[in-house]
Amino acid sequence: xxxxxxxxxxxxxxxxxxxxxxxxxxxxxxxxxxxxxxxxxxxxxxxxxxxxxxxxxxxxxxxxxxxx
Ligand SMILES: [Zn+2]
Numbered sequence: 001x002x003x004x005x006x007x008x009x010x011x012x013x014x015x016x017x018x019x020x021x022x023x024x025x026x027x028x029x030x031x032x033x034x035x036x037x038x039x040x041x042x043x044x045x046x047x048x049x050x051x052x053x054x055x056x057x058x059x060x061x062x063x064x065x066x067x068x
Pocket of ligand 1: 007008009010011012042043044045046047
């Protein structure tokens with residue numbers, strides 16, 4: 001999973017993750033309202049990646065358009 005990968009910014013391998021409610025300005029409003037995100041933060045440089053929490057992925061697949 002994502003935590004095992006090296007940080008794309010600094011190459012660090014120590015990451016921390018937490019499920020959060022995204023700030024309103026970052027949330028794609030509408031279909032994903034109420035969805036939580038899992039953030040993964042590099043322990044060395046703080047680079048942060050955002051993932052839609054896995055249990056909300058079916059909603060994404062239902063409501064979003066698939067990229068070709
Ligand atoms: Zn890093």
